[in-house]
Amino acid sequence: MDFPLLSTVLLAPLAAALAICLLPRESRDQIRMIAAGTMTLATVLTLYAYAAYDTVEGGMQFTEEVPWITDLGVTYALGVDGISLPMLLLTDVIGLASVFSSWNIEKRTKDFFVLLMVLIAGVTGTFIARDLFIFLLCYEVVVIPIYIMVLIWGSTKRVPKEYAGIKLTIFLLMGSAFMLVGVVSLYIAAGGDSFGMEALAAAGQSGVLDENFQIFAFLLLLLGFGSLLSMFPFHSWSPDGYAGAPSAVSMIHAGVLKKIGGYGLIRLGLLVLPLGAKFWAPLIAALAMVNVLYAAYIAMVQKDLKYIIGYSSVSHMGYVLLGFAALNAVSITGAIANMVAHGIMASLFFSQIGYIYERTHLRSVPELAGLAHHLPRLTVGFMLAGLASVGLPGLIEFVPEFTIFVGTLSVYPVCAFLAIAGIIFTALYILRMLAKVLFGPRVERFAGVPDEQGADLVPLLLLGVFLVGFGLFPELLMGVIRSGVTPLEPLLAQLSAAPAMLGGGF
Amino acid sequence: MDFMAVQTEILILLLLLSTLVTDLAMAKGASRRPVAYLTAAGLAAILAHTCGLYHEGASPVFYMGLFLADNYALFFKQLFLLGMVFTVLFSLDYVERCLPHPGEFYSLLLSALLGMCVMASANDFLTAFTGLELMTVSFYILVGFRLSSADSGEAAVKYLIVGAGSTAVMLYGISLVYGAGGSLDFAAVSRNVHLFTAVGLAGVVLVMAGFLFKLSAIPFHMWAPDVYQGAPTPVTALLAMASKAAGIAVFMRVIFTAFPYLGEFMLPLLKTIAALSMIGGNLLAIRQTDVKRMLAYSSIAQAGYMMAGIVAADYFGMKAAMFYAMLYVFANIGAFAVLSVVDAERGGTSRRHVTGLSQAAPMLAAVMTISLLSMAGIPPTAGFAGKIYIFTATVERGNLWLAVIGFVMSMISVYYYLQVTKAMYRDLEPGEETLAEPLPVPSVARAAALVSAAATLAIGICPESLAVLTNFASQTFMQ
Amino acid sequence: MFDFALTHAWLIPLLPALAFLIIGLGTRRDKDASAKIAITFSGLSFLLALGVLGAVITRPIVMADPFVMKTLWAKVGDIELSMGVLVDPLTAMMLFVVTTVALLVQIYSVGYMAHDPGAGRFFAFLSLFAASMLGLVLSVNFMQMYAFWELVGLCSYLLIGFYYYKDSAREAAKKAFITTRIGDFGMLLGILLVQLTFGTMDFVELKTLLPTYIWETGGGILTIIALLLFIGPIGKSGQFPLHVWLPDAMEGPTPVSALIHAATMVVAGVYLVGRAYFLFSALPVVLEVIAWVGGFTAFFAATIAVTQRPFKRILAYSTISQLGYMMLALGVGSLTASMFHLMTHAFFKALLFLCAGAVIEAMHEEADIFKMGGLRERMPVTFRCMAIGVLAIAGVPPLAGFFSKDAILAAAAEVSLPLYLLATATAFLTAFYMARLLFVAFFGEVKPDCPAQETNAWMRWPLVILAALSVVSGAWGHFAGFGEWIFYGPVGEEHIDWLIAGTSVALTAVAFYLAYEIYVMKRWSAYEISRRLGVLYRLSYNKYYVDEFYTVIRNTFVDKLGAVLYWFDLHVVDGVVNGLARFTGGLSGVLGLAENGQVQRYVAVFYCGVIALTAYSLLIAAMLLAVVGGAF
C-alpha cells in the first residue's frame, strides 16, 4: 500500500472541517469552496478506487492497518470490498451533492459546513472500517451533528423541528445502545481479543459462537440496524426527521446513513452471526413486507413532499430488508444494489425538494402546482427521481429491484408477492405527487421563481449521471457487488441447507 | 517510617501553609490572584513531581502499613491534582468576582486535596477515615463559601447534616468491622474469619454505605443535587470529579484488600446499586433545567457506571473504573469551566443562562458539548472508550443485563445533555438577541476549557495512552 | 446488404434512442432541427428494418430457427440478465410495422405540431417511444421484454401527459400508467416464476426446455405462470377489465394516439402472447381464458363505441375492440390470424387516427362528431382516406380488414361456436359504429360556423400512404402467404371460408345500410332509438360505469385505507414512541418528587438504604450460619 487512499477519503472532510473552523465567519465563499473542493477530491479518489478495484480478485483491497488500542484489540483497519465500495461511492457522491445543495445557506454558514464535513467523515468511516470499534465510533459520531443541524437549519412543519431532531437522535441512539450491547457481547464471546470484523466473522462461521448466542446477539443487532433502516415498527423517526432536517441532512440521512443499517446487517448480522440471521430471517421478511406496503399506503395520503419521500424511503427499505432476509446470493446482491439505487434516488429527491423549499418556502403538495412551466430543470430532476423510484428500466432502481424479486420469491413467496404488489402503490403515490406538483395549469405565483442554475444544478447533474449511468449499464454496479457477494456463497449455501427455525414460508 | 511515602502529602501541606501565609501577608482587599497562581504553580509542580514516583516492585509504606504509596494511589493522586489545577485555573475569575476571602478558599481546596490524597493511600480504616473527614469537612466549608448566595449556605447545611449522618454510619460500621475483624488494618481484617458473622457483615455494609455516600450512589444520593446546585461552581466541579474519585479510590481498595473474600455476598448488592444509580440518575436528570443540578444527577449515573466497572471485580473492571474516573475528570473540567464563566457573567447556571452560547462564545459551547457528550459516552469523546472498557469488563463477567441497562440509560442521558446543547445552539427568539452578544471569556479559563476538551477528544481517539497508565496502576495494586 | 441489416439489427432501437438523446440534450428548443433529427433517425431505422425484413425473407429465417444476438447486461448471482436481438419473421413484421407507422406519424407531426412550442420535446418523446417499442419487439428474453415494456409505458405516460398544463391530460397519463402497472405486476410475477422454474428467461432456451418440463411435471405451475403473464397484456392491450385507461389516453396529441394507442404500443400485449406462444399454446386452459377475455372485450368495447360522441373516443373503443379480436385469435390458436390482424389494424387504425387528428385540428379542437358534418366537402383528401379506413376496419373486401378479420372469424368458428357468434356480432357493431362515425362527421350539412380546411402536405401524405397500405396489406398478406411465414404449430391453410366471409360481409352491408338510414337519411331518429333502448343505452353511453366502480374501489381501498394506516402510524406506532418518552419524563417527575428540599427526608432515605443493606447482611449472615454453624 503506497498511498493511503481510504485514509485520505476519510480524513479529508475532517481536515476540511478543521480548516473551516479556522476561517472567519464572514468568508462564506472560501468556506463553501473548501467544502466543495474536499468533497470533489474525495469523490475523485473514490471513483479511482472504484475503477481500480480488482473485481476478479475480490476481497478487501486498498487495505490499511495500524494497531490502535492494543488492550482491546482494536486496529485502525480500513479496506473496501465489493459490498462496501459501492456504499463508499454513494457516500462521497451524495456528500458532494449535498455540499452544493447547501450552497445558498447564509445563516451560520461556517457552523453548517463544519458539521456537514464531520457528518460525511463519520458516514465514510462506517463503510470503510474493517474493525467493529471504528465502525461503531464513526456511526455514533454522525448522530450529534445531525441533531444540531436539524435544530439550527431545520424547518418546523407538522412537528416542531426540535421534536423531530430529538426523536431522530434518541431513536438512533437507542438502537445503537442495543447494537453496542450486541457488539460487546459478541466481542467477549469471540474471545475478547479483537474487534476486527474478519476475526469475528471467522469466529462466527467456525462455530466458536454457539447458536443460542448468535440468535440472541443478532436480535440486539437487529434492534439497532433495524431502527436505523427504519424497519417497521421502528420507522417513525424517519419521516419526521427528514421533514425537520435541512435538505443536505435529509440527503445524507436518507441516502447514506440509513444504508448503514443494511450494510451492518450484512457485514455483521450475516457474516458474523449467520445462524442468528437464519433464525430471524422469516420475521425480518414479514416486517419487510409490512414496511413496503404500510409505508406506501401512508405515503399516499401525505401532503408534505418530504413526508412523501420519507415514507417512500421507509417503503423502499422494505425491499432491502426483504432481500437480506431471503439470504441467498441473488437477493443479497439485490439488497446492496437497492441501497445504492435508493440512496441516489432519495437524495436527488431531497435536493430537488430542498430547492423548491428554498425558493418558495412551500413543501405542501396542495400548495404547489404547475412548476414545470417555470422550472423545467427541476422538473427533469423530479421526474428522474420519481421514475427511478417507480422502478423504470434504464434508471438505477430497475435491476436491483428485479434482482431482489428474483431472489426472494422462491424463499418467501407470500411476502415477496405482497412486496411486489408494492410497485403498484409506489407508482400511485409518486405519480400523484409528480402530477400535482409539476403539472397542471400555469400558476403565476411561481412565475418569478428562478430555475436551477450554477451550483444548484450540480446535485441534479451529479446524481442524475449516476442514476442513468448505473441504470443503463447496471453491470458497472452489479459487477462490483458480485465480487463482494460471491465469497459469501458457500456460507449462504450452508445456511439454506439448514432448516428454518422461526416458521419459514411466509 | 519512610517519609518518602508521604512526600506528596507533605508537599501539599507545605503548599497549603504557604498559601495561608501569603494570604495573610497580602493587603486586605487586594486581589488574591497571586495566591491562585501560587496554588496552581505549586500543584502543577507537585503533579510533575508525582510523575516520577511510579515504580516497579514494592511500594513505599509509611508507619506500620497505615499508609501505602503504591501506583494505584499515585494514579488517583494525580487525578486529584489534575482536577485541582484545572479548577483553580478556570475559576480564577469566578473566585475573584463571586467569592469573599479567596485566599482562604485556596487553602481550603488544598486541605480537601490533602484529605483525598490520604484517602487514596489509606491502607487501614483509621487513615481512610481521617482522610475522608479532612476532605469532607473542608468541603462543608467550601460548599458554603459563596456568602452572597443564600443557596450556598443552605447547601452547606444540607451537606453537613447528611454527611455527618453518613460519617456516623460509617464509623459505626468501622467499629463493627473492628470488633469482628480484630484490627483496623485492611489486610489484617481480610484474613479474619469472623468477618462472616452477623456483626462483621453488618459492619461491612455500613462501611460501604459511608463510601457509597461519597459516590452519591442511589439510595445514598439525595444530598447531591441540592449541594451541587447550591455550591459555588468550582466546588461543584471538585465534588463531582475529585470527591467522587477519592470515594472510588478508597472504596475499591477497601473492597479488594479488606473484604476480598466477600464477593459472593457483596456483588449482588453492588450490582443492584449500580443499576439503580444508572437508571435513577439518568431518569431524574431528564427534568432538570439547572445545568449544575442536572450534572448532579448525571454524576449519580456516572457513579453507577463506575460501579458497574467495579462489580466486574477483576483487574479489567478496576482498570475500566479508573479509566472512567480519569476521563470523567476531563469532562467535568470542560463542563464546569464553561459553567463558571457563564455563572460569573450571567449570574446563573440554568439552561436559560447558557442559551445562545454558541453565538456568544462558540468555543465554550463546543467545549460544553464535547464534555457532555463524553459523559454520555458518544464517540469520538473519551466517554465512549470508557464505556466500552467498563461494559466489556462487565459482560465478560456475565453481567449482560447491567451492560444493557448501562447502554440504554446512557442513550437516554443523551436526551438531557442535548437539551443543554439545544439551548446553546438553538435560534434565538425575539427578545433574546442580547444573548448572542460576545461573552468575555478569561483567557485562562478559555485555555483550561480548551485543554480539557482536547484531552477528552485525545483520550477518545487514542485511549491507549491512558489505558497503559491505568493498566500499570491497577496491576501493581492487584499483586 | 441484408446481412448488414441483420447483424446490425440492434441499431434499429438505438437510432431513435440516439435521436432522443440529441434532441433532449441539444436541440430541444429548436423545433425544426428536432423534427429533422427525429425523422432522419427514424428513417434510418426504417431502412434497417426493411433490411432485416429482406434478410428474413431471403435467407430465409423461419419461426423455428430465429437469429439471435445478445450481450450480458447485468449478472446477479448466477443469473445472467442479457439484452439482445431476436429476429424471426414475427419480429421482422413487427419491425416493419412499427418503423413504418412511426416514421409516418413523425412526418405527420411536423405539420400537426407546427404551432406547439413544445414540439422539440414531442419529437424527443416520440423517438424514445420508437426506440422502446423496437427494443421490445427485438427482445430475446422476458426480462428485456419487461424492461422495454415498462419503457413504452413510460413514453405513453409522457406523451399522454404531453399537454401537462391540462388537468385532464395529467390525470389521464397517471391513470394509464397505473392501470398498466397493475398488469405489469402480474406479468412481473409471471416472469419471476419463469426464471425460478426454468432458471432462464430466454425465449429460445425456454422453447427447448418447455416440452420436457411439461412431460415431466405437467402444467400446474405453468398455468399459473401463463395466467400471470397474461395479466400484463390485459393491462397493456386494454383488455377488459383493465381497458379503462385507453379511452382516456386520447388526451394526448393525436399523432400519439395513432402511433401508441392504436398502432403499436397497445399491441405489445398481443405481441407478448405471440412471442411466448410456445408457452401459452401448450396450456389449453389459458388459451381458453385468453379467447374469452379477447372475445368479450371485443364485443363489450364495440357496444360502448356505438353510443360515444367524441371522435377519438369512438376510435379508442374501436381499438379496444380490435385488440380483443387479436386476443381472441390467439386464444383460438391462430397466431397467424392474430398477427395478420395486428399488422392490418396498425395501418388502418393509424390512418383513422391521423384522419381524426386532421379533422380535430381543422375543427379547432372540437371533438364531438355531432358538431361536425359535411366535412366531405371541406376536406376531400381526408375524407377519402377516412373512408378507406372505415371500409377497411369494417371488413369490406378487398381491403385489408376483410382478410385479417375473416381469418380470425374462421379460426374462431373452428374452435367454438359462441366465440364465433360473439366475434360476428362484434363485426356487425364495428361496421355500424364506424359507419356512424363516417356519416355523422363527413356527410350531411356543413355546420354554419365550421372552420374546417384541408390539411397541409406534411399531414396529407402520410394519410395517403397509410391509406394505400390499408388497401393492399390485407390482400398482399393473404396472397403472399403470411400464414406460411408467421405461424405456430402446423402451417395454417390459407383459404377463405366463403360462408363465414359471406356472412360477415352481409352483416357489414346491413350495418352500413342501417347507419346510412339513421344518420344520413334520418329515417329513424337516433334519439328515439336511444330512448327506447333505455337502460342499455345508458349503460353503453356511460361505459358500463367501470370507471365509477374503480373510483369507488380506489377511494375505499387505497385512500381510506391509507388514511386509516396513517392514523395508526401517528397514534399507535408513534403513540407508543411518544408514550414511552412521556412515560420516562413522567417517571422522572414522580421520582423527582422525593427530592423535596427537606434535608431530613434525605437523611431518612439514606438510612432506609442503610437499613436495607443491614437487613441484607443479616439475612446473609443467618444463611451462612445455617450452612456453617458456630457462633460469634
Next chain:
Amino acid sequence: MMDPFSLTFMDVFRFATHIGLAHFLLLAAVLFAIGLFGLLTRRGLIPALMCVELMLNAVNLNLVAFNRYLPMPDLSGQLMALFSIAVGAAEVAVGVALAFRVYRDRATVNLDDLDHLKG
C-alpha cells in the same frame, strides 16, 4: 448464638448482673438509635448536630468496648475513638459556623425552612 426460646431465668439473671461486651454494644446501639431518631425528627439545626454527636459517641463506645473486651493486638480501637472525637468536634465547629451563616441569610435555623433547593 443463643436460642431465645431456651433462655432460662438464670441466663437472664447472668446477663443482668455480669456487665460485659454485649452490654456496651447494646448501649451503643441504643444511643446510636436515639441519635438517629433525633436527627430525623428535630427541626432545629443545633439539636440535629447534637444528635449527630450522640451517634458519634455511641460509636466511640463501641470502639473502646471492643478494644477492651476482645483480644486485640493493639490499641487501635481507642486510637480510632480519639480521632473520631476530634472529627466530631470539627464537624460541630463547622456546623455551628454554618448555623450562624444560615441564620444571617434566612433568619432561621429551622431545617424545614431550608428548602429552596429542591426538585
